[in-house]
Amino acid sequence: MAKFMLILHDDPSTYRDVTPAQMQEILQQYLAWTERITKEGRLVHCEKLRDEGGRRIRKQGAGLVVVDGPYAEAKEVVGGYYMIEAKGYADAVEVAKTCPHAHLGGTIDVREVDELTGS
Amino acid sequence: MNADVPELVADLFRHESGRILGALVRLLGTKNLALAEDAVQEALARALRTWPFHGVPDRPAAWLHRVARNHALDETRKARRVLPTADQDALADAGPPAEPDPDRVADDALRLLFLCSHPALPLEARVAFTLKSACGFGVPEIARAFLVAEPTVAQRLVRVKRFVAEHSVRFEVPSGAELVPRLDAVLLVLYAMFNAGYTAHEGEALVRFDVLHEAIRLGEEITRSPALARPKVHALLALFCLQAARWPARSDDAGDLLTLEEQDRRLWDGAAIARGFWHLERAGHGDEITSWHLEAAIASCHARAATFAATDWSTILGLYDRLLARWPSSIVALNRAVALAHVAGPEAGLAACDEIAGVPELQSYALWHAVRAELRIRLGLRDAAAADLRGAMALPCSAPERAFLAKKLARLEAVP
Numbered sequence: 250m251a252k253f254m255l256i257l258h259d260d261p262s263t264y265r266d267v268t269p270a271q272m273q274e275i276l277q278q279y280l281a282w283t284e285r286i287t288k289e290g291r292l293v294h295c296e297k298l299r300d301e302g303g304r305r306i307r308k309q310g311a312g313l314v315v316v317d318g319p320y321a322e323a324k325e326v327v328g329g330y331y332m333i334e335a336k337g338y339a340d341a342v343e344v345a346k347t348c349p350h351a352h353l354g355g356t357i358d359v360r361e362v363d364e365l366t367g368s
Numbered sequence: 369m370n371a372d373v374p375e376l377v378a379d380l381f382r383h384e385s386g387r388i389l390g391a392l393v394r395l396l397g398t399k400n401l402a403l404a405e406d407a408v409q410e411a412l413a414r415a416l417r418t419w420p421f422h423g424v425p426d427r428p429a430a431w432l433h434r435v436a437r438n439h440a441l442d443e444t445r446k447a448r449r450v451l452p453t454a455d456q457d458a459l460a461d462a463g464p465p466a467e468p469d470p471d472r473v474a475d476d477a478l479r480l481l482f483l484c485s486h487p488a489l490p491l492e493a494r495v496a497f498t499l500k501s502a503c504g505f506g507v508p509e510i511a512r513a514f515l516v517a518e519p520t521v522a523q524r525l526v527r528v529k530r531f532v533a534e535h536s537v538r539f540e541v542p543s544g545a546e547l548v549p550r551l552d553a554v555l556l557v558l559y560a561m562f563n564a565g566y567t568a569h570e571g572e573a574l575v576r577f578d579v580l581h582e583a584i585r586l587g588e589e590i591t592r593s594p595a596l597a598r599p600k601v602h603a604l605l606a607l608f609c610l611q612a613a614r615w616p617a618r619s620d621d622a623g624d625l626l627t628l629e630e631q632d633r634r635l636w637d638g639a640a641i642a643r644g645f646w647h648l649e650r651a652g653h654g655d656e657i658t659s660w661h662l663e664a665a666i667a668s669c670h671a672r673a674a675t676f677a678a679t680d681w682s683t684i685l686g687l688y689d690r691l692l693a694r695w696p697s698s699i700v701a702l703n704r705a706v707a708l709a710h711v712a713g714p715e716a717g718l719a720a721c722d723e724i725a726g727v728p729e730l731q732s733y734a735l736w737h738a739v740r741a742e743l744r745i746r747l748g749l750r751d752a753a754a755a756d757l758r759g760a761m762a763l764p765c766s767a768p769e770r771a772f773l774a775k776k777l778a779r780l781e782a783v784p
Contacts, residue, residue, distance in 0.1 A: 264413035272412050277376065279420035297421040329421055357543035360514020 252362035259355035377727035382504035390476030599654035609644030610667035681710035
């Protein structure tokens with residue numbers, strides 16, 4: 250088994266016009282998914298990232314500049330990530346496809362963790 | 369759903385959004401209603417984007433209240449909004465989240481209900497505003513419940529919000545001399561809400577059933593306040609419960625409407641009937657008799673009858689007579705004619721129908737023609753009955769009503 254990171258991008262304003270009942274329904278779908286991958290022993294860990302207060306650091310001239318965001322202006326942000334175990338990319342992608350996230354208009358990046366086995 | 373999934377209380381989001389809105393409007397003032405609404409929406413969206421990762425927090429309601437309040441506070445600071453001075457302290461005090469105080473939450477809910485029912489607003493707008501603000505329905509759900517276009521619903525809500533913001537409507541439960549008329553305004557909104565959900569045969573049944581339950585829930589909320597728990601509130605609730613009890617039996621598997629006579633009474637909701645009689649008993653504790661008392665009493669006669677044949681029509685007729693004497697309306701007169709036909713025969717019923725034939729609104733009311741048709745069938749006047757049914761079908765009525773009339777006509781024409 251290898252580790253894969255599912256990086257969830259979404260637009261925080263997606264739910265601006267969604268009704269409370271619809272939001273609860275969507276939440277239940279997410280909870281069911283997290284519960285399922287937990288029970289299957291696939292979930293290593295997961296975190297939600299804050300939408301606000303991000304910083305980007307890069308070199309400018311001789312020094313470093315720290316700028317806010319990029320989230321302040323960006324439409325899509327990395328909302329959070331799930332570290333899972335999977336047999337390979339095909340398996341990891343299958344797991345990601347069962348997550349409600351992409352079905353609801355978000356984007357999921359699937360990346361394998363490089364374990365530096367020295368090969 | 370998987371039993372291991374942390375199941376949220378059904379309608380948590382819908383109900384909490386009404387409660388949080390009430391709390392925020394108390395803090396921010398009615399001028400900031402739109403800001404309060406945004407904060408509620410933001411809190412729910414944030415829960416939706418956060419809870420999947422580590423599950424539902426131990427006290428989800430408190431979590432939502434805190435996030436909404438903090439969001440409102442941030443927005444207020446950003447906009448340097450001027451708040452009513454007394455509320456500055458309350459906002460600055462947005463300290464550690466406490467479990468929302470149940471008493472305060474109930475107070476806020478009632479205040480919101482009184483705000484939504486402001487008599488200066490058109491009734492249909494008040495109903496939409498109540499469903500949106502106090503019950504957490506969205507525009508699409510309100511539109512689906514009553515088969516109104518979404519932009520129409522949205523427009524009604526915008527008008528209400530503008531009115532509330534411009535007139536700095538007070539956010540409080542009135543007291544003293546003001547209380548009675550304002551309570552009546554609230555009850556009228558609940559009555560309109562219930563009837564719209566119950567009788568609008570179009571629209572989506574599931575949503576309409578939620579509307580009925582919200583009317584009952586808000587009514588029961590009112591009865592928890594000693595100052596407001598008047599007998600007439602119980603009368604209204606008795607009417608609601610006894611009518612809602614029949615909901616499961618009102619249509620067959622194909623969705624076709626069933627008359628009281630055709631309904632399988634075993635499907636009536638016994639718990640709702642019991643609740644209805646409990647309220648009816650409390651409704652009798654005062655001197656005031658409202659139209660809701662009489663309507664509830666009529667509903668109780670039907671609830672008491674184990675079979676359609678066992679219905680106590682003479683008591684029902686007496687109640688309709690009283691209703692008609694004090695609150696005359698052509699619809700009540702038509703219902704009285706039906707009761708009269710059961711007591712004194714179809715000829716008497718038909719005569720009563722003819723007496724009110726001059727009322728223009730009845731001529732264009734499909735049910736009036738349908739009642740006449742039914743009475744004429746009983747008298748063997750089949751051709752005249754068929755003509756009545758055709759007349760009824762030519763008038764505006766909902767699809768299920770039309771199907772009901774067509775079925776009746778087909779049955780009539782099939783028999784040689």
